[in-house]
Amino acid sequence: MTLSTPEHTERPATTGGAPRATRTAPGGHTPRKRVFNVRRGLTIAGFLAPAVLAVTVFVYYPMITGSQMAFRHWNLNDLTDTSWIGLGNFRDIFADPAWGTVLSNTVFWVVASIVPQFLIGFAIALWLRRRFRLRGLYQALIFFPWAISGFLIGILFRWMFNGEFGVVNDLLQRAGLISQPIPWLADPDTAMTAVVIANVWYGVTFFAIMILAALQSIPDELYEASALDGAGRVRTLFNVTIPSIRGTLSLTVLLRVIWIFNFPDLIFGMTGGGPADQTHIVTTWMISIAQQGNYGKASALGLIVMATLFVFSLFYLTATRERKGSTS
């Protein structure tokens, strides 16, 4: 039996043979050699130009402009003095008493959100892979939250977690789990938990979508082969399913870490970073500083976020690539 795993299909078809460009095509015709001339170059440049222009104008220009603000005194409330202050804004950030809380909150926010999102999303994807009646409807219902704005979800959850009028306390009291309402968003200890719960609910969908798509690309023959070899469900999961979609899993986790790190909407809608700045993550704190008009300090914080995510991505990609290399 021939196994057609993704790794097999990704393997170069020209191993030991002639280069792909000069390979004889089916039917015996030799493909015309592609010649790179000026006219062709101009055509390519013409097609690329709009995208390059758009990215330059809307991404790189604002990024560079924003970056230089980080090294200047740039307060929107008084732009009469925008002098260069070197690393002054960065020193301000590190000296701020809120910085430690913001940093630990950010780590908690990312880790506590992504682990349940991943596990629940994976479970939903496995469940949706099976064929059953109204599967399409269930899929649509499960994927729906992803289409809602994060800020709107924040406002909805803000009311749901309201200590006096919220449905969460009402349900818990009716179920006999609590006797007194919990002031979820008013207590720093429970507020962070509440925003993480909301984020888990929101983000599960993305994992489910991505993992389901990857699962559907695994050939049935693999499962048939593992069944013939006597593998149980758990062994099939760890020896067939997960290795087959490892690439998707790595990429999805990476994307989600970056997005959750950069996802202030929900916290802003639910707590605004409060109570007493206890639920600020780096990006909500950055927005609140920008709202005060201090664009210099906010830009410096933006650069710190960018650098952190860049370093994380490098480490993560290197680590996952090594792991993949060692197991293949």
Add this chain to the structure above:
Amino acid sequence: MRTRNMAVTLAVASALALSACADGGSAGGKSGAVHISMVESLTNPSRTVVLKKLIGQFEAQNPTIKVDLISPPTDQADQKIQQMLQSGTGIDALEVRDTTVGAFSTNGWLHDMAPELKDWSGWAGLTDNATRYSKDTKGRTFYIPYGFYGLTLYYRTDLTAKAGFSTPPASWDDLLTQASAVQKPDLHQYGYAFRGGKGGSNLAVLQIEAYVADKIDRDDAYKLTDGRTIFAAPEALDALNTYLKLFQQASPPSSVAWGFPEMVQGFSSGSTAFLLQDPEVIATVGQSKAINTGQWNTAPLLTGPGGKGCQPVGSAGWGTAASSKHKDETAKLIEFLAQGDASATFTKENGLVPVVKSAADDPFYKTGPWASYLAMNQSPDKYLTVVQPRSVAWWSEWSQKADADVQRMLLGKVSTKDLLADWDAYWTAKWKNQPNQ
């Protein structure tokens, strides 16, 4: 291939030509009408409807002027306005608030409308307060107020009567007593709709101002007449301690995070018996299905131990962008909105304290929930009108800091004494470093 290239070129050229035509249209166009862009800040759907109606009337009277109203969501509006002003294009008339006028004018983004409004007949019809807020200390007119926001006490007549009180609270101490008596957490009945979230520090400062009313600088209500900050006064500590008790004894525990929507919901849903809010809430509470009009009323602001209260009036109005190419037409629009029926309609339908003198004769402002405003205006020595330093460049920085500090105090992370010392140091340093503000 050549034909396809030509088709693509033609399509791009047509698109560019069309966009150029569109741009030309907004700047003047073939009709000869001048288009002015107007941006609002305190956007809400019902207010936008009123504004559009008034703009329609203005356009009917001035067929050569067309007004394009831009209504960004309130939360982001001031930032969007800042960006538009900074870019120097696309904005003629804009909503200017007492909290933004300082920064906008410091950056040279606002036009001094004094020359255009020099001979305006509407000046005579404005109330003294409106005239006062229309000019800064240097005589410049950066905005004409469309109305004022002033706090009043909303209270439940039935609950207070049931608790044995025949009159509404007159002082902050009375409020603490009555709200504590009404509070029954087991029945989900709470005393005061406390504001601990965004904007919560305003009410703490309001109480401090009432406690130091005898020696407050009315033109800069964060200062005492001897030049120190109000936070340095011994009475400020009494005020803040009472404020903390109000939260601990007479408010819902989760109100430490309550902002505007939660506190209004708290009162209009019948959960709380007292609320301090602007007059725009009159309409909202009036539409409540949980409490009917016979169950609530308003009362004048609360006084301190000296028997006086302070009314820090909030104002907002319409101004002209310095970059506007249609300053005369914009001034015409602002004149229209600031006088006569247009002004009266806008304030009445949006629940604002009016800016035109003629409103004083309107029965609307003399009865029902509005009567408490009349009572305050009739006792100017008891309810002092004060001006808070909201136009200083650091106001938004202060507001965020103060809100977070109040939350820290409510959560027991900082004492009232230390909080006041910090606020005193903050304002003393700001005034020292930027004496011109």
